Structure formats: C-alpha cells, structure tokens
Amino acid sequence: MAEKVTIATVARHAQVSRQTVSNVLNSPHIVREETRQRVQEAIVALGYRANQAARQMRTGRSRLIAVRIEPTRDGINGSVLDRFLHGLTETAEAAGYRTMLYTATDPQREIATYDDLLGSYDLDGFVLTGTDHGDPRTAWLAARGVPFVTFGRPWDDLDAHCWVDVDGAAGTAAATAHLLAAGHRRIGWIGWPAGSGVGDDRRAGWHRTLRAAGVDPAGLERETADGIAEGERHARDLLADPTPPTALICASDSLALGALQAARTTGPAIPVIGFDDTPVAAAIGLTSVGQPLGDAAARCVDLLTAVLDEPRRALSPVLLQPELVLRHTA
Amino acid sequence: MAEKVTIATVARHAQVSRQTVSNVLNSPHIVREETRQRVQEAIVALGYRANQAARQMRTGRSRLIAVRIEPTRDGINGSVLDRFLHGLTETAEAAGYRTMLYTATDPQREIATYDDLLGSYDLDGFVLTGTDHGDPRTAWLAARGVPFVTFGRPWDDLDAHCWVDVDGAAGTAAATAHLLAAGHRRIGWIGWPAGSGVGDDRRAGWHRTLRAAGVDPAGLERETADGIAEGERHARDLLADPTPPTALICASDSLALGALQAARTTGPAIPVIGFDDTPVAAAIGLTSVGQPLGDAAARCVDLLTAVLDEPRRALSPVLLQPELVLRHTA
Known part of the structure; x- marks a missing residue:
C-alpha cells in the first residue's frame, strides 16, 4: 500500500496548519471559505481518509x-x-x-x-x-x-x-373512501387484535370513514393474528354472513392475500385492498396502501x-x- | 449506571490473576478447566462484558x-x-x-x-x-x-x-427431470445472457438434462435481462413457435412470473418453474427451485x-x- 496520508500530509499540501485541517474536518463552519476549499481539495487530491479511531478521539463520534x-x-x-x-x-x-x-x-x-x-x-x-x-x-x-x-x-x-411515522389511518381512510365512491356501503375490515398502536391506527381510518358516510361498522370486522391462512378464514367467516360485506380492507397484504382467495372461491369476486404494497401485492395485482x-x-x-x-x-x-x-x- | 465491572473485578471475585482472566477470554485452551469454570462463573455473576476497544487491543479482533x-x-x-x-x-x-x-x-x-x-x-x-x-x-x-x-x-x-455456494445446475436439472418424468420433451429455458457465472450454471442443469434425455435444446431457449415483463415477452416469443415448448423453466421467479402470465393468456396453461422460491412464488403457487x-x-x-x-x-x-x-x- 502507498504511504499513509495523514492530517500532516494534508496540511503540508494545503499550506495550512494541522489545526486548520482538523477544524475543516470537525468544525468547518469556523474556517474561512477559501481555506476550507483549499483543504478540501487537498483531501480529495491525496485521498485522505480520517482514521476512525483518531477521528473518534477528536469528535467523540464513531459514525x-x-x-x-x-x-x-x-x-x-x-x-x-x-x-x-x-x-x-x-x-x-x-x-x-x-x-x-x-x-x-x-x-x-x-x-x-x-x-x-x-x-x-x-x-x-x-x-x-x-x-x-x-x-x-x-x-x-x-x-x-x-x-x-x-x-x-x-x-x-x-x-x-x-x-418518524406513516399515517396508517389516512391510508385506510383513503381505501374506504375509494370503495364508498365505487358504491360500496358494507365494507368489511380484517385487522389485528385491539391494543397495538399500529393495528388500532389502521383500523381507525376505516372505522371513522364508514361512520362519516353513515354506515354502521358493527358486524363488519374481524380480529386475527397476521397471516394468509388467517385472512382466508376470517374472510370466509365474514362472507358467510346473511348480509355479507361487498368489499374488504385488510391490515396487511398477508391478510389480503388470504381474503382474496376466500373471495374468489366463495362466490362472485369482491374488491379486496391490502396494506403495505409489498412485492407480492405488485405481483398479483392487489390494490394496497403503500408506505x-x-x-x-x-x-x-x-x-x-x-x-x-x-x-x-x-x-x-x-x-x-x-x-x-x-x-x-x- | 452501576460501577463498571473490569477484568480486575472479575479477577478479585474469582481469586485469580488478571492475566488468568485475560487468558480465559482470549486463550481459554491454556487455562485449567477448574480455573476456567471459576472465572466464567465470576464473569456471569458480575455481568462482565469486555470493552470492545480493550478486547481489540488484546486480541486484535473487533468482532x-x-x-x-x-x-x-x-x-x-x-x-x-x-x-x-x-x-x-x-x-x-x-x-x-x-x-x-x-x-x-x-x-x-x-x-x-x-x-x-x-x-x-x-x-x-x-x-x-x-x-x-x-x-x-x-x-x-x-x-x-x-x-x-x-x-x-x-x-x-x-x-x-x-x-459457500448453492449448486444451481443441480436445481435446474431437478426441475428438468421433474418435467421429463411428467412426459414433457420440449422443455423451454428463459435465462440471462451468457457469460455470468450464476446464469450459465443455472442454464447448464437444464441443458445437460435435456441432452441426456435425447432432446435437442436448439430453439428452446431465450436470453434476456431479468424482470417480469422480460419473462412475459420471451415466453410469448417461445410459445409463438410452430412447435412451441410444452413447459418452461426460468432462471428466476421474476422471469417465471412473466412466463406464467404469457402461458395463461396465449393458449392452454403449461407448466412453469421458477428459481429462488421467493415469497411471491409461495403466494402465487409457483413451483420453484429454493436455495x-x-x-x-x-x-x-x-x-x-x-x-x-x-x-x-x-x-x-x-x-x-x-x-x-x-x-x-x-
């Protein structure tokens, strides 16, 4: 390997002190713009890379x-x-x-x-x-x-x-509004057991949008652990109701994939919307809420x-x- | 936080020298079994964790x-x-x-x-x-x-x-043998351009197995970049042949997904096998070679x-x- 490029090498090349090079690396805002540029050019020209241990001792950062x-x-x-x-x-x-x-x-x-x-x-x-x-x-x-x-x-x-988070409720509200606009009223929900922050948030968007449209959500929802088989089972259960939902929204693409299988085999196909826009959703043409x-x-x-x-x-x-x-x- | 547990603390607790603790940590095979156990028990009892920087200085390892x-x-x-x-x-x-x-x-x-x-x-x-x-x-x-x-x-x-590697050729050979056993002879291949180690290896299993069964692979293969659309296009092309393949094997699940769409829309559904047993393959029921x-x-x-x-x-x-x-x- 070539000889190691150090702060001293950079300083000689840029004709500044070692302290100035150190300042450019750690507190660039205190260095004059012209000087900062000259040092940066020397760093690039020489291929200087701060040794992490040394940098950490100076800055207290491990990066x-x-x-x-x-x-x-x-x-x-x-x-x-x-x-x-x-x-x-x-x-x-x-x-x-x-x-x-x-x-x-x-x-x-x-x-x-x-x-x-x-x-x-x-x-x-x-x-x-x-x-x-x-x-x-x-x-x-x-x-x-x-x-x-x-x-x-x-x-x-x-x-x-x-x-940082994504507004899950806004996503399921948009899904519900999309189905309401297509004429659906009895829009079902297959979600996770109450009590989880994410699960309750996703359910809330469906619930409040149905309510706002004057639809009573009672009897239109099922709670389950996540999974394809679980989605299929609970969709079958919902669709076996005397007045079944005419569309389904699910808290995940896994549940939606199962719901889709149930919807395709129990009668006329009904709309199904998943959550997370996973590669599987893209591959099978599943409408889904993407984060x-x-x-x-x-x-x-x-x-x-x-x-x-x-x-x-x-x-x-x-x-x-x-x-x-x-x-x-x- | 509680007082830091050091090698010295462990040594005192186990009534051994610091060097012995160090040996247990870095060269346990040179320490007597009874001593090693006593030091290990002290380490567990005290919740000692070697500081990485210190350990690295001793062992030259960063883990x-x-x-x-x-x-x-x-x-x-x-x-x-x-x-x-x-x-x-x-x-x-x-x-x-x-x-x-x-x-x-x-x-x-x-x-x-x-x-x-x-x-x-x-x-x-x-x-x-x-x-x-x-x-x-x-x-x-x-x-x-x-x-x-x-x-x-x-x-x-x-x-x-x-x-470490997976025998890709063995996988496509098994796929080809499976289709031969089901009575297929004209088994097509959709793979990647020649020259890549992985792509050539996967093609080789199909090629040699067909040859061994007395089938001429000429005209039965297409080379393409990876992707669903590419798989669909090249499957359509193969299936448009006057004597088209009766089954298809693909170098990836992406290609197979496209081939499946082509096979479903251009005539009677034919068998399709992918490679990598991805979640998408599992979700859509695609037979695939899993690593x-x-x-x-x-x-x-x-x-x-x-x-x-x-x-x-x-x-x-x-x-x-x-x-x-x-x-x-x-």
Whole structure:
C-alpha cells in the first residue's frame, strides 16, 4: 500500500496548519471559505481518509448507528422492514454513517443488546422500529442520554421523543373512501387484535370513514393474528354472513392475500385492498396502501444526525402520508 | 449506571490473576478447566462484558464483519439476499460477531469502500455476495491479507479462496427431470445472457438434462435481462413457435412470473418453474427451485470465523444442494 496520508500530509499540501485541517474536518463552519476549499481539495487530491479511531478521539463520534433486523417471517410483511433497512443504510452512508445490525426477540432482550453494543462499539445512536404502547426501550435509552429516533410513534405520548411515522389511518381512510365512491356501503375490515398502536391506527381510518358516510361498522370486522391462512378464514367467516360485506380492507397484504382467495372461491369476486404494497401485492395485482419507506428511512437519518449535531435542539416529529396504489383487485 | 465491572473485578471475585482472566477470554485452551469454570462463573455473576476497544487491543479482533446490502430492485429477486442477510446477522451474532452494512454499485466502488471501512473500523473480515468471472474484489482483499468468504463461487478458479455456494445446475436439472418424468420433451429455458457465472450454471442443469434425455435444446431457449415483463415477452416469443415448448423453466421467479402470465393468456396453461422460491412464488403457487439461504449464511459465518481463528488452516469450500419446491404450476 502507498504511504499513509495523514492530517500532516494534508496540511503540508494545503499550506495550512494541522489545526486548520482538523477544524475543516470537525468544525468547518469556523474556517474561512477559501481555506476550507483549499483543504478540501487537498483531501480529495491525496485521498485522505480520517482514521476512525483518531477521528473518534477528536469528535467523540464513531459514525456508527445501529438498527434491529427482524427474524424472517412469511416474506410478505417482513419485506417492509427490509425495504426500510435498505433505505436507511443508503441514506446513512450518504450522511457519513455506517449501519450495524442486531437481532432481538423481545424488548427486554433488545435493551440488553443496547447495553452490550454501547459497551462494545461506542455507537452514536439507534434507529428503533416497531414502537408500541409502554415501549420500555425508549425509556431506557432516554434515561441514559443515548441518541435515538424511532420509525413509529410513541403511542402514549407523541412528544416523548423524536420520531418518524406513516399515517396508517389516512391510508385506510383513503381505501374506504375509494370503495364508498365505487358504491360500496358494507365494507368489511380484517385487522389485528385491539391494543397495538399500529393495528388500532389502521383500523381507525376505516372505522371513522364508514361512520362519516353513515354506515354502521358493527358486524363488519374481524380480529386475527397476521397471516394468509388467517385472512382466508376470517374472510370466509365474514362472507358467510346473511348480509355479507361487498368489499374488504385488510391490515396487511398477508391478510389480503388470504381474503382474496376466500373471495374468489366463495362466490362472485369482491374488491379486496391490502396494506403495505409489498412485492407480492405488485405481483398479483392487489390494490394496497403503500408506505413511503425510503422517505421514512431518510427522515430518520435526518433527525438522528440533527440530534447528534445539536443534542439540545428541539426537533419536530415527521408524519408521512401513505398512498393508495390501485391495481386489479379494487 | 452501576460501577463498571473490569477484568480486575472479575479477577478479585474469582481469586485469580488478571492475566488468568485475560487468558480465559482470549486463550481459554491454556487455562485449567477448574480455573476456567471459576472465572466464567465470576464473569456471569458480575455481568462482565469486555470493552470492545480493550478486547481489540488484546486480541486484535473487533468482532465486526461487513456485508454489502443491495439496492432494492423489484422486491422479488432482491428478497433472496435479504433472507441471506437475516441468516448471516443471526448466526454471526450467535458466534459473537456483529454485522455492518455497506452499499456499493459496482466492484470498483466496493473496493474503495473496503479501503474506507478497513481504515475506519478495523473490521475482522468480509462476507462477499454476487461473485462473477474475474472478480476484482477478492483479488484486492487477498493481496492485503484481509479475511473474507464469498457466498458464490470464484468461477475462474474454484481453489482461489474460501467459499459457500448453492449448486444451481443441480436445481435446474431437478426441475428438468421433474418435467421429463411428467412426459414433457420440449422443455423451454428463459435465462440471462451468457457469460455470468450464476446464469450459465443455472442454464447448464437444464441443458445437460435435456441432452441426456435425447432432446435437442436448439430453439428452446431465450436470453434476456431479468424482470417480469422480460419473462412475459420471451415466453410469448417461445410459445409463438410452430412447435412451441410444452413447459418452461426460468432462471428466476421474476422471469417465471412473466412466463406464467404469457402461458395463461396465449393458449392452454403449461407448466412453469421458477428459481429462488421467493415469497411471491409461495403466494402465487409457483413451483420453484429454493436455495438453503439460512444454511448458506451459517456456513459463511463458520468459514469466516474458522479463518479468523486459524489464518493458515486450509478450509474446504461448501457447495449446498437446492430443493425443487413443488406447487401448482408444475
């Protein structure tokens, strides 16, 4: 390998002091524009790369953030967080941060992992996914002053910390409005058991839009765990009603895929709308509510880097709008 | 936070010297079994976690490996490397290693990223994906003595370095044999342009199995870039032949999905088999060749940790067998 390029090499090349080079790297705003440009040109010309350990000693930053990777599930809903992870890695990299992965099967194990990671790797911060009521993870990090941002709202107190989320209720409201506009009144809902932040939010958009249109939602909904078989079973159950729904909206594409199979085999095909616009939805022509996952990841990186740059700065949370992606099934 | 537990604390608690604790952590085989157990119990009782920086100074290890994350593509074929990544993170974690992600759009940029990562984070090694002929990445790493393992063969010289791969030709051979057994003779192939290691390997299994059955493959194949629309177009083209194929095998599930649409709309439905057993294949009932991705990831971690433990040890490459997953389409 060629001789190592150091701050001293850059300083000689740009005819400035080593302190000035250090300032350009760590506090560029205090350096005169002309000087900053000369140093930047020397850095590029020489191919200088700050040694991370040395930079960390100067700045206290490791330029490393961590995010959880989920266990592989049915490959349908799991693809959502995979897409988020791709976006996060790309935008973090563009902002000068690398992404480290960890796994955790429940919040307590995840907290134990934070402790381990913080002790072992001097991370700058975390991006948390899958928030829910009474989330112990955020309280743990906040108590220790560890910078973090969540993809998902703090459902108990929206001002608790910095977050990015997608307005699920707006998505199901748009789906319901689309079916109402097509003349449907008895629009069914297949969702998750009450009590989860995300699940209740998605249900709320359907519920309030039906109500606003003067339709009583009673008897039109089923609660179930997620899955294709579950969606099929509960759709069959709803469609067996003497006055069955004439269209179905589901809390996930997995449920919708099952509902679609039920709707195709129990009688005349009825419209079905899923949630998350997964690759499976695209492949089979399922109308679905899509989350702007790349944008959500980018906004998480924006907020986290802003917190790292100015720990005391007040930052507004970000609520992104989903999009109803119309295909063959509705 | 509670007072930090150090090697000295563990040594006092276990009534051994600090050097002995260090030996238990770094060279346990040189410590007497009874002593090793006492130190291990003290480590557990005190909740000792080696500070990474300190451990790294002692062992020269960061316990950090890096792997590339691909750009999100159509969400069908991309899911394959996502599943590999999940498996890799889980098995690396179980072996005491964390996984860092990076992105790179071509081999030269990937090499520049290796240089950056090695300078910045003192990684222990890399897991490379997507090998091809004349891969400059492995030569770069080997020349610098950086430990790595590839998921994918070194196509030009199978002894060039440590690798794990799946026998794609065996998978398409099984698919072809399955269709031959069902009475088909004119079995078509839709694959990628000649010249890629993976693509040529998948085609070879179809080609040799047809030949062995006395069928001339001439005129039965099409080469194309990957994608649903491409699969549909080339399947239509093959099926428009005066003596069209009576069944189709494709190099990917994306191509197969398109071929299926063509086969359903141009005449009587014919069998179609894809490759990679993606979630989309499962959702639509597509028969497909599945790779044991979790196993492949685990074997990559095994090989890399073996190289890190004993740099001079000769390790055998691992060629895993795929599985033909039979569903509705063949």
